[in-house]
Amino acid sequence: MLELIDASRQYDVAGRAVRALDGVSERFPAGSITTVVGRSGCGKTTLLRLLAGLTDPSSGEVRRDAARSIGVVFQEARLMPWLDAAANVAFPLKGRLGRAEIAARVDEALTLVGLTDARRALPAQLSGGMAQRVAIARALAQRPDILLLDEPFSALDAFTRRSLQRVLVDIWRRRRSTVVLVTHDVEEAVLLGESVVEMEAGRVVGRVAVDLPFPREATDPAVVDLRRRILARLVGGADPFNPQVCSRRKP
Amino acid sequence: MPARRLLAPTAVFASVALIWWLAGRAGWTNAYLLPAPSTVAAALSDLAASGALLKHTLISLQRVLLGFALSVALALPLAVLLSASRPARVVLDPLLEFVRQVPPLALIPLLILWLGIGEAQKLGIIVLASFFPVFLGFRGGIAGVDPKLIEVGRVAGLTRRDILTRIVLPSALPELVVGLRISLGYSWRALVGAELIASSAGLGYMIIDAENLARTDIVLAGILVIGAIGLLSDLVLRLAVTRAFPWLSADLEAARA
Numbered sequence: 101m102l103e104l105i106d107a108s109r110q111y112d113v114a115g116r117a118v119r120a121l122d123g124v125s126e127r128f129p130a131g132s133i134t135t136v137v138g139r140s141g142c143g144k145t146t147l148l149r150l151l152a153g154l155t156d157p158s159s160g161e162v163r164r165d166a167a168r169s170i171g172v173v174f175q176e177a178r179l180m181p182w183l184d185a186a187a188n189v190a191f192p193l194k195g196r197l198g199r200a201e202i203a204a205r206v207d208e209a210l211t212l213v214g215l216t217d218a219r220r221a222l223p224a225q226l227s228g229g230m231a232q233r234v235a236i237a238r239a240l241a242q243r244p245d246i247l248l249l250d251e252p253f254s255a256l257d258a259f260t261r262r263s264l265q266r267v268l269v270d271i272w273r274r275r276r277s278t279v280v281l282v283t284h285d286v287e288e289a290v291l292l293g294e295s296v297v298e299m300e301a302g303r304v305v306g307r308v309a310v311d312l313p314f315p316r317e318a319t320d321p322a323v324v325d326l327r328r329r330i331l332a333r334l335v336g337g338a339d340p341f342n343p344q345v346c347s348r349r350k351p
Numbered sequence: 352m353p354a355r356r357l358l359a360p361t362a363v364f365a366s367v368a369l370i371w372w373l374a375g376r377a378g379w380t381n382a383y384l385l386p387a388p389s390t391v392a393a394a395l396s397d398l399a400a401s402g403a404l405l406k407h408t409l410i411s412l413q414r415v416l417l418g419f420a421l422s423v424a425l426a427l428p429l430a431v432l433l434s435a436s437r438p439a440r441v442v443l444d445p446l447l448e449f450v451r452q453v454p455p456l457a458l459i460p461l462l463i464l465w466l467g468i469g470e471a472q473k474l475g476i477i478v479l480a481s482f483f484p485v486f487l488g489f490r491g492g493i494a495g496v497d498p499k500l501i502e503v504g505r506v507a508g509l510t511r512r513d514i515l516t517r518i519v520l521p522s523a524l525p526e527l528v529v530g531l532r533i534s535l536g537y538s539w540r541a542l543v544g545a546e547l548i549a550s551s552a553g554l555g556y557m558i559i560d561a562e563n564l565a566r567t568d569i570v571l572a573g574i575l576v577i578g579a580i581g582l583l584s585d586l587v588l589r590l591a592v593t594r595a596f597p598w599l600s601a602d603l604e605a606a607r608a
Contacts, residue, residue, distance in 0.1 A: 154502055172506045178499050182521045182598045191517075192507035222598050242507070 102128040102151060102168075102246060102278055107160035108302075109146050120146040122302035123160065133272050133279040135293030137286055138334065143302040144282040145175070148250050151280060164246070171244030173252040177231035179223040179238075186210065186219040189238045209237035212267050214260075229256045236264065240271060247272075249281040253288065265292060269314050286334070290327045291316045298334060306333065386568040391575070394568035403557070408576060411542060411553040414470070415584075418477025419538045423531070425478070426486035434493040435515070447486075455479035455541050459548055468549040473542065480541030481534040488530020492523025525599055528592050532585060539581050 109121040121143045128134050128151075136144050149155040150162050152172050164170075171192075179188045189206045197205070210216050213233040223231055232255045239247060249268075253261040269292060272279050283289050289296045290310060298306035308330060316323055368388050374380045375387040382390075398404035432439050455476050466472040496519045504514040546555025554573050561569035592599055 152506055154505060169508070170506060172503075174499070174502075176499065178497075178503050180500060180503075180518070180521065182524070182596065191503075192509075194517075195513070224598065 101130065101163055101165050102280070103163040104147070104150060104157075105161040105163065107150055107157040107162060109143075109150060109155060110158045119302050121150065121157075124302075124304050125160075126297060126304055126307075128278055128280055130278050131276040133269070133281070133292060133294050134297060135289035135295075136280065136282045136297045136299060137284070137289040137330065138299030140284070142299045144299055145250055146302075147299070148172075148248050148280065148282050151246075152248050168245040169242060170246045170248065171239035171242045173236050173239045173247075173249040175251045175254070177223070177228070177235040177255075179226075179231055179234055181223050184220050184222050185215060185226065185234045185237075188223070188234055189241050191238060192242050205241040205243070206237075209241035210234075212240060212271070213237045213264065229260060232256060233260070233264070243275065243277075245277055247277050247279045249279070251283055252281065254284070261288075266315055268292065273314065286327050286331050287318055287323070290323050290330065291318060296330060298330060300334065306330075383565075383567060386571060390568045391571045394566070395572045395575070398557075398569065398572060404572075404576065407552060407554050407557045407573075408580070411546065411555070411577075412580065414473050414553065415477065415535075415538045415542050418474045418542070419481055419535055421474060422478045422481040422534060422538070423485055426482050426530075427489060430486050430489035430493065431515075431520075434490055450479075451483050456544050459545065463549060472549070473545045473553075476541045476545040477538045481538040484533035484537060485527070485530040488533070489523055489527045492526030493519055495526065496522040524596060528596075528599060531592075532588060535584055535588060536581060539577065539584075543577060 104124050104126045107121060107124050108119065110117045110119050112118075120141075124143075124147060126147075136147060138144050146155065150157055151164070152170055153162070153164070154172075179185075180191060183191065186206050189209050190202050193202045193205060206219075207216070210219055213236055215230060215233050215237065218226060218230060218234075221230075223234075226234065232252065236249075236252055239249075253264055256264065265288065268279070268281075271277075281288075281292055283292075293310055296308045296310060297304055298308070308326070310326060312320070312322055318324075371385075372388050375382060375385065386394075395404070429443075433443060458479060459472075459476060462472045462475045466475055500518050500522065501514055504518050509517065542553070543555040543558070546553040547559045550556040554577055558570050558573040561567075561573065
């Protein structure tokens with residue numbers, strides 16, 4: 101169970117109350133994969149932070165089974181600079197699992213993101229894209245019941261992004277964890293989501309069920325058509341061929 | 352440290368010695384006020400041969416290490432306490448701020464009255480001089496921890512204690528190391544100050560004793576030894592840190608105290 105009930109969140113910016121999230125009610129069924137798409141500052145990251153329990157709602161409610169484990173991939177890699185890649189992946193597991201189990205999970209996760217050769221590298225020695233892959237491996241190694249991802253692939257080159265999108269779908273299909281992925285890329289939203297939640301100015305303005313089998317291809321006419329329709333709604337027909345409707349950084 | 356990196360500093364010191372020697376040779380300097388390098392070297396070798404140099408050096412070194420260790424042992428827990436507890440901050444911060452503003456040398460008369468002229472007084476001065484760089488460095492490092500890393504710990508379900516030991520303290524290490532290096536340097540300065548004023552042994556005493564006997568060569572020899580040991584102890588500290596925390600080596604280069 102993962103649910104927002106009339107959840108709002110205000111921030112105080114220079115003495116002025118700014119409403120980042122405005123009365124959002126949204127259910128994320130167990131075992132589903134949902135993508136959230138919208139413009140810059142539309143409240144996507146705030147929504148994810150509420151789900152993760154990192155921010156409390158100003159009003160309304162977040163419902164989540166306390167027993168469920170959460171993995172989060174942030175916009176930035178957020179690696180511990182004093183730990184090498186493998187130790188960063190092992191970081192959330194330490195003290196909970198046996199050493200052999202941790203080692204096996206770290207190996208598996210680093211293999212999934214294609215970084216077995218970099219396991220001894222320190223974060224300062226990794227490129228931005230590699231660091232982000234380590235961060236993704238860290239979340240995957242936890243095998244969380246709920247996996248929350250905030251623009252996880254935007255720092256990656258197109259090839260790596262495509263392959264990691266496949267890895268994510270694969271893992272979701274195998275483990276049936278509840279996945280919520282926030283993105284500014286409408287194509288990514290359509291490729292990965294069973295449903296796509298559209299956000300604007302802190303509100304959810306639409307939810308589209310994507311009834312297409314996985315794995316999906318960007319060139320599939322059904323994907324292209326859906327992408328165009330969502331884009332048209334979100335940008336108001338401004339430039340339907342520019343998929344970057346929401347910038348990577350939230351103010 | 353690779354030999355090549357020692358090349359430039361060695362050349363600089365050799366050049367200074369050369370100019371020093373030439374200045375004496377050409378008669379630009381008074382041989383009493385600034386004895387030639389060869390005179391100082393002779394004094395050094397005499398001091399070494401008689402065992403006096405080793406005796407004074409070991410006494411000073413022991414004082415510095417003890418005082419420095421005492422400072423660190425006080426500063427680390429206090430920094431953690433004041434970072435974690437608001438009441439502790441409210442009570443201790445104004446007091447510590449006050450003590451920090453008073454130069455340790457100004458407290459020497461008081462320390463002599465309270466602690467006598469023995470080892471306790473020397474340690475007191477060293478602790479007063481070297482406490483704050485470690486304390487403030489560690490506190491600054493703790494305060495400067497990236498809140499984004501703490502969120503990683505919160506999401507992973509870490510306890511407050513785990514967040515402190517596994518995220519906050521390692522994050523504070525670079526600034527702590529800077530504090531340690533500054534502290535070690537301050538320890539030496541304060542020690543020599545203390546030994547100059549009231550002591551019967553140590554490098555500071557050796558210098559002031561030589562001044563009273565008008566032996567400027569020994570004064571200079573003492574200064575050289577103090578500088579050399581200071582450089583050496585900083586080098587040892589840096590090597591130890593680089594070995595223990597390889598990820599810190601980049602920060603170390605930026606942190607010249």
